Amino acid sequence: MDLSPAEVRLQCRQGTFNFPTPGIVSGFLQANLVILPKKMAFDFLVFCTLNPKPCPLLDVTKVGNPEPEIVATGADLRTDLPRYHIFRNGELHEVVTEITDIWRDDFVGFLIGCSFSFEAALMNAGIPIRHIEEGKNVPMYKTNIPCNTAGKFSAPLVVSMRPLSPSDVIRAVEITSHFSKAHGTPIHFGNAAEIGIANLDAPDFGEAVTVAEGEIPVFWACGVTTQIAILQAKPEIAITHAPGYMFVTDVKDEYFCR
Protein backbone atom coordinates (compact mmCIF):
# COMPACT_ATOMS: atom_id res chain seq x y z
CA MET A 1 0.00 0.00 0.00
CA ASP A 2 1.17 3.49 -0.82
CA LEU A 3 2.68 5.61 1.92
CA SER A 4 1.21 9.10 2.29
CA PRO A 5 3.44 12.03 1.32
CA ALA A 6 3.68 12.99 5.01
CA GLU A 7 4.74 9.42 5.92
CA VAL A 8 7.50 9.46 3.30
CA ARG A 9 8.75 12.83 4.57
CA LEU A 10 8.65 11.61 8.19
CA GLN A 11 10.67 8.50 7.29
CA CYS A 12 13.20 10.71 5.50
CA ARG A 13 13.37 12.89 8.63
CA GLN A 14 13.91 9.79 10.78
CA GLY A 15 16.58 8.51 8.41
CA THR A 16 14.66 5.33 7.55
CA PHE A 17 13.79 6.24 3.94
CA ASN A 18 16.75 6.47 1.59
CA PHE A 19 15.44 5.34 -1.81
CA PRO A 20 14.68 7.02 -5.12
CA THR A 21 11.15 8.42 -5.10
CA PRO A 22 9.78 7.52 -8.58
CA GLY A 23 6.68 5.36 -8.12
CA ILE A 24 6.43 6.27 -4.43
CA VAL A 25 3.09 7.85 -3.36
CA SER A 26 1.53 7.74 -6.81
CA GLY A 27 -0.74 10.65 -7.61
CA PHE A 28 1.19 13.34 -5.74
CA LEU A 29 3.47 15.95 -7.29
CA GLN A 30 7.15 15.39 -6.65
CA ALA A 31 9.53 18.32 -6.86
CA ASN A 32 13.11 19.23 -7.65
CA LEU A 33 14.73 21.14 -4.77
CA VAL A 34 17.09 24.09 -5.14
CA ILE A 35 18.36 26.03 -2.11
CA LEU A 36 20.37 29.22 -2.61
CA PRO A 37 21.50 32.15 -0.46
CA LYS A 38 19.19 35.19 -0.70
CA LYS A 39 21.98 37.04 -2.54
CA MET A 40 21.51 34.70 -5.54
CA ALA A 41 17.79 34.04 -5.10
CA PHE A 42 16.38 36.95 -7.10
CA ASP A 43 18.34 36.13 -10.25
CA PHE A 44 17.46 32.44 -9.90
CA LEU A 45 13.77 33.26 -9.46
CA VAL A 46 13.89 35.45 -12.57
CA PHE A 47 15.63 32.60 -14.44
CA CYS A 48 12.80 30.22 -13.52
CA THR A 49 10.15 32.84 -14.35
CA LEU A 50 11.61 33.45 -17.81
CA ASN A 51 12.06 29.71 -18.48
CA PRO A 52 8.82 28.18 -17.19
CA LYS A 53 8.95 24.97 -19.24
CA PRO A 54 12.21 23.63 -17.78
CA CYS A 55 11.71 25.41 -14.42
CA PRO A 56 8.02 25.34 -13.35
CA LEU A 57 7.97 26.81 -9.83
CA LEU A 58 5.70 25.09 -7.31
CA ASP A 59 6.81 26.94 -4.17
CA VAL A 60 9.36 29.43 -2.85
CA THR A 61 10.09 29.51 0.88
CA LYS A 62 10.34 32.62 3.01
CA VAL A 63 14.00 33.65 3.56
CA GLY A 64 15.50 31.42 6.27
CA ASN A 65 12.32 29.35 6.66
CA PRO A 66 12.68 25.68 5.58
CA GLU A 67 8.90 25.08 5.40
CA PRO A 68 7.32 25.01 1.92
CA GLU A 69 3.99 26.44 3.06
CA ILE A 70 2.19 26.18 -0.26
CA VAL A 71 2.81 22.55 -1.23
CA ALA A 72 3.58 20.81 2.08
CA THR A 73 2.55 22.60 5.27
CA GLY A 74 4.65 21.44 8.22
CA ALA A 75 7.35 19.88 6.06
CA ASP A 76 11.04 20.72 6.59
CA LEU A 77 13.29 21.01 3.53
CA ARG A 78 16.34 20.40 5.78
CA THR A 79 15.36 16.82 6.57
CA ASP A 80 12.39 15.65 4.51
CA LEU A 81 14.17 14.54 1.33
CA PRO A 82 16.01 11.21 1.19
CA ARG A 83 19.24 12.59 -0.24
CA TYR A 84 20.85 15.97 -0.98
CA HIS A 85 23.70 17.29 -3.12
CA ILE A 86 25.74 20.16 -1.71
CA PHE A 87 27.50 22.30 -4.31
CA ARG A 88 30.21 24.81 -3.42
CA ASN A 89 31.37 27.30 -6.06
CA GLY A 90 29.68 25.23 -8.76
CA GLU A 91 31.19 21.87 -7.82
CA LEU A 92 29.56 18.87 -6.12
CA HIS A 93 31.08 18.93 -2.64
CA GLU A 94 29.11 16.39 -0.64
CA VAL A 95 26.15 13.97 -0.75
CA VAL A 96 24.17 13.96 2.51
CA THR A 97 20.83 12.77 3.93
CA GLU A 98 19.98 15.97 5.82
CA ILE A 99 21.22 19.57 5.86
CA THR A 100 20.15 20.84 9.28
CA ASP A 101 23.71 21.63 10.30
CA ILE A 102 24.47 23.78 7.26
CA TRP A 103 21.08 25.53 6.94
CA ARG A 104 21.43 29.33 7.11
CA ASP A 105 19.12 32.25 7.91
CA ASP A 106 19.70 33.62 4.39
CA PHE A 107 18.71 30.41 2.55
CA VAL A 108 15.75 30.38 0.15
CA GLY A 109 14.23 27.08 -0.99
CA PHE A 110 12.74 26.60 -4.45
CA LEU A 111 10.56 23.62 -5.38
CA ILE A 112 10.30 22.93 -9.12
CA GLY A 113 7.93 20.50 -10.81
CA CYS A 114 9.24 17.30 -12.40
CA SER A 115 8.18 14.94 -15.18
CA PHE A 116 6.90 12.11 -12.96
CA SER A 117 3.49 13.78 -12.87
CA PHE A 118 2.89 13.82 -16.59
CA GLU A 119 4.47 10.39 -17.08
CA ALA A 120 1.88 8.96 -14.68
CA ALA A 121 -0.88 10.73 -16.65
CA LEU A 122 0.46 9.34 -19.95
CA MET A 123 0.62 5.80 -18.56
CA ASN A 124 -2.89 6.13 -17.12
CA ALA A 125 -3.94 6.97 -20.70
CA GLY A 126 -2.31 3.76 -21.95
CA ILE A 127 0.70 5.51 -23.52
CA PRO A 128 3.85 3.42 -22.96
CA ILE A 129 6.91 5.17 -21.47
CA ARG A 130 9.93 3.45 -22.97
CA HIS A 131 12.54 4.11 -20.26
CA ILE A 132 10.12 2.76 -17.65
CA GLU A 133 9.41 -0.30 -19.81
CA GLU A 134 13.16 -0.86 -20.12
CA GLY A 135 13.89 -0.14 -16.44
CA LYS A 136 16.21 2.75 -17.26
CA ASN A 137 16.65 6.41 -16.30
CA VAL A 138 15.08 8.72 -18.92
CA PRO A 139 17.57 9.85 -21.62
CA MET A 140 18.38 13.57 -21.38
CA TYR A 141 20.22 15.77 -23.89
CA LYS A 142 21.68 19.26 -23.99
CA THR A 143 20.15 21.19 -26.92
CA ASN A 144 21.35 24.19 -28.95
CA ILE A 145 18.38 26.19 -27.59
CA PRO A 146 19.60 28.83 -25.12
CA CYS A 147 17.45 29.56 -22.08
CA ASN A 148 16.64 33.16 -21.27
CA THR A 149 19.42 34.37 -18.97
CA ALA A 150 19.04 36.10 -15.58
CA GLY A 151 22.11 37.57 -13.91
CA LYS A 152 24.72 34.80 -13.65
CA PHE A 153 22.16 32.11 -14.47
CA SER A 154 22.26 30.79 -18.04
CA ALA A 155 22.04 27.33 -19.58
CA PRO A 156 21.25 25.47 -22.76
CA LEU A 157 17.79 23.94 -22.59
CA VAL A 158 18.10 20.31 -21.48
CA VAL A 159 15.40 17.95 -22.74
CA SER A 160 14.20 14.46 -21.89
CA MET A 161 13.15 12.14 -24.74
CA ARG A 162 10.34 9.60 -24.99
CA PRO A 163 9.71 7.69 -28.26
CA LEU A 164 6.03 7.51 -29.22
CA SER A 165 3.83 6.46 -32.15
CA PRO A 166 2.31 9.35 -34.15
CA SER A 167 -1.13 8.87 -32.56
CA ASP A 168 0.43 8.78 -29.09
CA VAL A 169 2.39 11.98 -29.88
CA ILE A 170 -0.89 13.73 -30.51
CA ARG A 171 -2.47 12.40 -27.32
CA ALA A 172 0.69 13.14 -25.32
CA VAL A 173 0.60 16.79 -26.44
CA GLU A 174 -3.08 16.96 -25.49
CA ILE A 175 -2.50 15.38 -22.06
CA THR A 176 0.71 17.23 -21.11
CA SER A 177 -0.89 20.56 -22.07
CA HIS A 178 -2.67 20.17 -18.70
CA PHE A 179 0.60 19.81 -16.79
CA SER A 180 2.25 23.22 -17.11
CA LYS A 181 3.71 22.73 -13.59
CA ALA A 182 5.38 19.51 -14.78
CA HIS A 183 7.13 20.81 -17.95
CA GLY A 184 3.91 20.94 -19.99
CA THR A 185 3.86 20.17 -23.72
CA PRO A 186 6.90 18.92 -25.66
CA ILE A 187 9.30 21.48 -27.13
CA HIS A 188 10.15 19.39 -30.23
CA PHE A 189 9.63 16.04 -31.91
CA GLY A 190 11.22 14.18 -34.81
CA ASN A 191 14.62 15.29 -36.12
CA ALA A 192 16.89 15.57 -33.08
CA ALA A 193 19.57 17.39 -35.10
CA GLU A 194 17.24 20.39 -35.45
CA ILE A 195 17.71 21.11 -31.73
CA GLY A 196 21.41 20.27 -31.71
CA ILE A 197 21.30 16.64 -30.62
CA ALA A 198 23.87 14.70 -32.66
CA ASN A 199 23.18 11.17 -31.46
CA LEU A 200 20.13 9.86 -29.59
CA ASP A 201 22.17 6.84 -28.49
CA ALA A 202 24.58 9.07 -26.56
CA PRO A 203 22.48 11.09 -24.07
CA ASP A 204 24.25 13.68 -21.93
CA PHE A 205 22.42 12.35 -18.85
CA GLY A 206 20.44 9.19 -18.11
CA GLU A 207 20.45 6.18 -20.45
CA ALA A 208 19.65 5.62 -24.12
CA VAL A 209 16.39 3.82 -24.87
CA THR A 210 15.09 1.88 -27.87
CA VAL A 211 13.38 3.94 -30.58
CA ALA A 212 11.38 1.38 -32.57
CA GLU A 213 10.59 1.50 -36.29
CA GLY A 214 7.84 4.05 -36.90
CA GLU A 215 8.28 5.74 -33.53
CA ILE A 216 9.03 9.46 -33.20
CA PRO A 217 11.37 10.84 -30.54
CA VAL A 218 9.47 13.47 -28.50
CA PHE A 219 11.41 16.03 -26.47
CA TRP A 220 10.23 17.71 -23.26
CA ALA A 221 11.97 20.50 -21.32
CA CYS A 222 13.83 18.96 -18.36
CA GLY A 223 14.56 20.15 -14.81
CA VAL A 224 18.26 19.27 -15.22
CA THR A 225 18.42 22.62 -17.05
CA THR A 226 18.26 24.22 -13.60
CA GLN A 227 21.24 22.26 -12.32
CA ILE A 228 23.37 23.35 -15.29
CA ALA A 229 22.39 26.97 -14.66
CA ILE A 230 23.52 26.57 -11.05
CA LEU A 231 26.82 24.94 -12.03
CA GLN A 232 27.49 27.81 -14.45
CA ALA A 233 26.53 30.53 -11.94
CA LYS A 234 28.90 28.98 -9.38
CA PRO A 235 27.14 30.20 -6.21
CA GLU A 236 29.30 30.02 -3.08
CA ILE A 237 26.84 27.35 -1.92
CA ALA A 238 23.82 25.64 -3.47
CA ILE A 239 21.90 22.60 -2.25
CA THR A 240 19.71 20.40 -4.43
CA HIS A 241 17.94 17.05 -4.14
CA ALA A 242 20.02 14.10 -5.36
CA PRO A 243 18.74 13.09 -8.84
CA GLY A 244 15.81 10.70 -8.40
CA TYR A 245 15.54 11.48 -4.68
CA MET A 246 12.83 14.13 -4.91
CA PHE A 247 10.71 16.10 -2.46
CA VAL A 248 7.22 14.58 -2.19
CA THR A 249 4.50 17.25 -1.90
CA ASP A 250 0.95 17.05 -0.54
CA VAL A 251 -0.41 18.28 -3.88
CA LYS A 252 -2.24 15.84 -6.13
CA ASP A 253 -0.78 15.65 -9.64
CA GLU A 254 -4.02 16.67 -11.28
CA TYR A 255 -4.72 19.54 -8.89
CA PHE A 256 -1.71 21.74 -9.53
CA CYS A 257 -1.61 21.02 -13.24
CA ARG A 258 -2.36 24.63 -14.21
Place this chain on the structure above:
Amino acid sequence: MDLSPAEVRLQCRQGTFNFPTPGIVSGFLQANLVILPKKMAFDFLVFCTLNPKPCPLLDVTKVGNPEPEIVATGADLRTDLPRYHIFRNGELHEVVTEITDIWRDDFVGFLIGCSFSFEAALMNAGIPIRHIEEGKNVPMYKTNIPCNTAGKFSAPLVVSMRPLSPSDVIRAVEITSHFSKAHGTPIHFGNAAEIGIANLDAPDFGEAVTVAEGEIPVFWACGVTTQIAILQAKPEIAITHAPGYMFVTDVKDEYFCR
Protein backbone atom coordinates in the same frame (compact mmCIF):
# COMPACT_ATOMS: atom_id res chain seq x y z
CA MET B 1 -7.59 48.85 -39.57
CA ASP B 2 -5.73 47.64 -36.48
CA LEU B 3 -2.42 49.21 -35.61
CA SER B 4 0.41 46.77 -34.96
CA PRO B 5 1.67 46.51 -31.35
CA ALA B 6 4.93 48.20 -32.44
CA GLU B 7 2.95 51.06 -34.04
CA VAL B 8 0.96 51.62 -30.84
CA ARG B 9 4.15 51.65 -28.77
CA LEU B 10 5.83 54.07 -31.20
CA GLN B 11 2.85 56.45 -31.05
CA CYS B 12 3.00 56.27 -27.23
CA ARG B 13 6.72 57.08 -27.44
CA GLN B 14 6.00 60.03 -29.75
CA GLY B 15 3.22 61.23 -27.44
CA THR B 16 0.51 60.88 -30.07
CA PHE B 17 -1.33 57.92 -28.47
CA ASN B 18 -3.01 58.65 -25.17
CA PHE B 19 -6.10 56.46 -25.09
CA PRO B 20 -7.18 53.38 -23.13
CA THR B 21 -5.91 50.22 -24.88
CA PRO B 22 -8.89 47.81 -24.66
CA GLY B 23 -9.88 46.84 -28.20
CA ILE B 24 -6.63 48.20 -29.65
CA VAL B 25 -4.55 45.67 -31.64
CA SER B 26 -6.95 42.78 -31.15
CA GLY B 27 -5.28 39.40 -30.81
CA PHE B 28 -2.19 40.53 -28.89
CA LEU B 29 -1.57 40.14 -25.16
CA GLN B 30 -1.78 43.36 -23.20
CA ALA B 31 0.00 43.61 -19.86
CA ASN B 32 -0.16 45.32 -16.49
CA LEU B 33 3.10 47.13 -15.70
CA VAL B 34 4.79 47.27 -12.31
CA ILE B 35 8.19 48.90 -11.82
CA LEU B 36 9.97 48.60 -8.48
CA PRO B 37 13.47 49.22 -7.14
CA LYS B 38 15.63 46.07 -7.01
CA LYS B 39 15.47 46.23 -3.22
CA MET B 40 11.74 45.35 -3.35
CA ALA B 41 11.83 43.24 -6.51
CA PHE B 42 12.59 39.84 -4.99
CA ASP B 43 9.67 39.92 -2.56
CA PHE B 44 7.35 41.16 -5.31
CA LEU B 45 8.49 38.41 -7.67
CA VAL B 46 7.86 35.83 -4.95
CA PHE B 47 4.41 37.37 -4.37
CA CYS B 48 3.56 36.93 -8.05
CA THR B 49 5.02 33.41 -8.10
CA LEU B 50 2.92 32.33 -5.12
CA ASN B 51 -0.23 34.00 -6.47
CA PRO B 52 -0.17 33.08 -10.18
CA LYS B 53 -3.90 33.56 -10.84
CA PRO B 54 -4.06 37.28 -9.97
CA CYS B 55 -0.40 37.90 -10.96
CA PRO B 56 0.54 35.86 -14.07
CA LEU B 57 4.05 37.02 -15.00
CA LEU B 58 4.74 37.54 -18.70
CA ASP B 59 8.19 39.15 -18.43
CA VAL B 60 10.71 40.54 -15.95
CA THR B 61 13.33 43.02 -17.17
CA LYS B 62 17.00 42.92 -16.34
CA VAL B 63 17.86 45.33 -13.49
CA GLY B 64 18.09 48.87 -14.91
CA ASN B 65 17.10 47.77 -18.43
CA PRO B 66 13.71 49.11 -19.61
CA GLU B 67 13.42 46.61 -22.50
CA PRO B 68 11.03 43.65 -22.00
CA GLU B 69 13.09 41.24 -24.09
CA ILE B 70 10.68 38.31 -23.92
CA VAL B 71 7.39 39.88 -24.95
CA ALA B 72 8.42 42.99 -26.93
CA THR B 73 12.01 43.14 -28.22
CA GLY B 74 13.11 46.73 -28.77
CA ALA B 75 10.30 48.23 -26.69
CA ASP B 76 11.02 50.74 -23.90
CA LEU B 77 8.93 50.60 -20.72
CA ARG B 78 9.85 54.23 -19.99
CA THR B 79 7.93 55.61 -22.97
CA ASP B 80 5.87 52.91 -24.68
CA LEU B 81 2.73 53.00 -22.53
CA PRO B 82 0.13 55.76 -22.96
CA ARG B 83 -0.10 56.68 -19.27
CA TYR B 84 1.67 55.87 -15.99
CA HIS B 85 0.91 56.15 -12.28
CA ILE B 86 3.80 57.06 -10.00
CA PHE B 87 3.38 55.94 -6.39
CA ARG B 88 5.60 57.21 -3.56
CA ASN B 89 5.44 55.48 -0.16
CA GLY B 90 2.21 53.78 -1.18
CA GLU B 91 0.37 56.89 -2.38
CA LEU B 92 -0.45 58.01 -5.92
CA HIS B 93 1.91 60.91 -6.48
CA GLU B 94 1.64 61.72 -10.17
CA VAL B 95 0.04 60.67 -13.48
CA VAL B 96 2.45 61.02 -16.41
CA THR B 97 2.84 59.94 -20.05
CA GLU B 98 6.50 58.88 -19.82
CA ILE B 99 8.98 58.14 -17.06
CA THR B 100 12.35 58.61 -18.76
CA ASP B 101 13.39 61.33 -16.33
CA ILE B 102 12.74 59.27 -13.20
CA TRP B 103 14.00 55.89 -14.47
CA ARG B 104 16.79 54.50 -12.28
CA ASP B 105 19.57 51.95 -12.72
CA ASP B 106 18.05 49.86 -9.91
CA PHE B 107 14.55 49.63 -11.43
CA VAL B 108 13.06 46.26 -12.40
CA GLY B 109 10.02 46.07 -14.69
CA PHE B 110 7.34 43.39 -14.34
CA LEU B 111 4.72 42.69 -17.02
CA ILE B 112 1.63 40.84 -15.78
CA GLY B 113 -1.11 39.35 -17.94
CA CYS B 114 -4.58 40.91 -17.98
CA SER B 115 -8.13 39.77 -18.67
CA PHE B 116 -8.50 41.34 -22.13
CA SER B 117 -7.01 38.19 -23.68
CA PHE B 118 -9.56 35.77 -22.31
CA GLU B 119 -12.44 38.21 -22.82
CA ALA B 120 -11.59 38.28 -26.53
CA ALA B 121 -11.53 34.47 -26.58
CA LEU B 122 -14.92 34.32 -24.83
CA MET B 123 -16.46 36.80 -27.26
CA ASN B 124 -14.98 34.89 -30.22
CA ALA B 125 -16.84 31.87 -28.82
CA GLY B 126 -20.07 33.85 -28.80
CA ILE B 127 -20.15 34.35 -25.02
CA PRO B 128 -21.46 37.87 -24.21
CA ILE B 129 -19.37 40.02 -21.85
CA ARG B 130 -21.84 42.18 -19.93
CA HIS B 131 -19.63 45.17 -19.03
CA ILE B 132 -18.59 45.45 -22.68
CA GLU B 133 -22.24 45.20 -23.79
CA GLU B 134 -23.09 47.98 -21.33
CA GLY B 135 -20.06 50.10 -22.17
CA LYS B 136 -18.73 49.99 -18.61
CA ASN B 137 -15.51 49.11 -16.80
CA VAL B 138 -15.61 45.55 -15.41
CA PRO B 139 -16.88 45.37 -11.79
CA MET B 140 -14.14 44.38 -9.33
CA TYR B 141 -14.46 43.34 -5.69
CA LYS B 142 -12.16 42.71 -2.74
CA THR B 143 -12.74 39.18 -1.41
CA ASN B 144 -12.13 37.58 2.00
CA ILE B 145 -9.55 35.27 0.35
CA PRO B 146 -6.04 36.23 1.46
CA CYS B 147 -3.24 35.99 -1.09
CA ASN B 148 -0.04 34.20 -0.12
CA THR B 149 2.25 36.84 1.39
CA ALA B 150 5.87 37.58 0.43
CA GLY B 151 7.88 39.99 2.58
CA LYS B 152 5.92 43.25 2.80
CA PHE B 153 3.60 42.22 -0.05
CA SER B 154 0.17 40.98 1.02
CA ALA B 155 -3.36 41.60 -0.24
CA PRO B 156 -6.86 40.21 -0.29
CA LEU B 157 -7.60 38.54 -3.62
CA VAL B 158 -9.42 41.02 -5.87
CA VAL B 159 -11.78 39.50 -8.44
CA SER B 160 -13.59 40.71 -11.54
CA MET B 161 -17.16 39.53 -12.17
CA ARG B 162 -18.95 38.57 -15.38
CA PRO B 163 -22.55 37.26 -15.31
CA LEU B 164 -23.11 34.20 -17.54
CA SER B 165 -25.76 31.58 -18.23
CA PRO B 166 -25.02 28.11 -16.81
CA SER B 167 -24.04 26.72 -20.23
CA ASP B 168 -21.74 29.71 -20.82
CA VAL B 169 -20.19 29.23 -17.36
CA ILE B 170 -19.15 25.73 -18.41
CA ARG B 171 -17.73 26.92 -21.74
CA ALA B 172 -16.02 29.90 -20.08
CA VAL B 173 -14.22 27.54 -17.66
CA GLU B 174 -13.18 25.36 -20.58
CA ILE B 175 -11.92 28.32 -22.65
CA THR B 176 -10.17 30.25 -19.86
CA SER B 177 -8.38 27.08 -18.76
CA HIS B 178 -6.17 27.77 -21.80
CA PHE B 179 -5.29 31.29 -20.60
CA SER B 180 -3.21 30.72 -17.48
CA LYS B 181 -1.20 33.86 -18.39
CA ALA B 182 -4.42 35.90 -18.39
CA HIS B 183 -5.85 34.85 -14.96
CA GLY B 184 -6.98 31.42 -16.17
CA THR B 185 -10.13 29.76 -14.87
CA PRO B 186 -12.58 31.47 -12.49
CA ILE B 187 -11.97 31.22 -8.73
CA HIS B 188 -15.68 31.14 -7.79
CA PHE B 189 -19.21 31.41 -9.16
CA GLY B 190 -22.66 31.87 -7.68
CA ASN B 191 -23.02 33.07 -4.09
CA ALA B 192 -20.85 36.19 -3.79
CA ALA B 193 -21.15 36.17 0.02
CA GLU B 194 -19.12 32.94 0.16
CA ILE B 195 -16.04 34.93 -0.88
CA GLY B 196 -16.85 37.95 1.25
CA ILE B 197 -18.66 40.13 -1.28
CA ALA B 198 -21.64 41.78 0.44
CA ASN B 199 -23.26 43.57 -2.50
CA LEU B 200 -22.64 42.97 -6.22
CA ASP B 201 -24.16 46.39 -6.93
CA ALA B 202 -21.38 48.11 -4.97
CA PRO B 203 -18.08 47.01 -6.53
CA ASP B 204 -14.83 48.20 -4.91
CA PHE B 205 -13.49 49.15 -8.37
CA GLY B 206 -15.07 49.58 -11.81
CA GLU B 207 -18.84 49.74 -12.30
CA ALA B 208 -21.77 47.48 -11.41
CA VAL B 209 -23.35 45.58 -14.31
CA THR B 210 -26.76 43.98 -14.84
CA VAL B 211 -27.09 40.37 -13.64
CA ALA B 212 -30.15 39.07 -15.49
CA GLU B 213 -32.66 36.49 -14.22
CA GLY B 214 -31.09 33.01 -14.47
CA GLU B 215 -27.53 34.33 -14.84
CA ILE B 216 -24.73 33.33 -12.49
CA PRO B 217 -22.03 35.78 -11.37
CA VAL B 218 -18.62 34.31 -12.26
CA PHE B 219 -15.50 35.58 -10.49
CA TRP B 220 -11.97 35.68 -11.93
CA ALA B 221 -8.75 36.66 -10.15
CA CYS B 222 -7.89 40.26 -11.06
CA GLY B 223 -4.61 42.12 -11.59
CA VAL B 224 -5.75 44.92 -9.29
CA THR B 225 -4.68 42.54 -6.51
CA THR B 226 -1.12 43.51 -7.41
CA GLN B 227 -1.82 47.22 -6.97
CA ILE B 228 -3.27 46.66 -3.49
CA ALA B 229 -0.19 44.64 -2.53
CA ILE B 230 1.98 47.56 -3.68
CA LEU B 231 -0.09 50.13 -1.78
CA GLN B 232 0.19 48.01 1.38
CA ALA B 233 3.96 47.42 0.97
CA LYS B 234 4.49 51.18 0.57
CA PRO B 235 7.68 51.06 -1.51
CA GLU B 236 9.60 54.35 -1.58
CA ILE B 237 8.69 54.43 -5.28
CA ALA B 238 6.59 52.23 -7.57
CA ILE B 239 5.42 52.91 -11.11
CA THR B 240 2.47 51.19 -12.79
CA HIS B 241 0.41 51.63 -15.95
CA ALA B 242 -2.68 53.81 -15.50
CA PRO B 243 -5.74 51.50 -15.27
CA GLY B 244 -6.92 50.73 -18.82
CA TYR B 245 -3.74 52.17 -20.35
CA MET B 246 -1.84 48.90 -20.72
CA PHE B 247 1.42 47.81 -22.31
CA VAL B 248 0.76 46.15 -25.69
CA THR B 249 3.06 43.16 -26.31
CA ASP B 250 4.11 41.45 -29.54
CA VAL B 251 2.74 38.13 -28.24
CA LYS B 252 -0.46 36.75 -29.78
CA ASP B 253 -3.15 36.01 -27.20
CA GLU B 254 -3.35 32.36 -28.15
CA TYR B 255 0.41 31.82 -28.21
CA PHE B 256 1.30 32.61 -24.62
CA CYS B 257 -1.81 31.04 -23.17
CA ARG B 258 0.12 28.35 -21.29
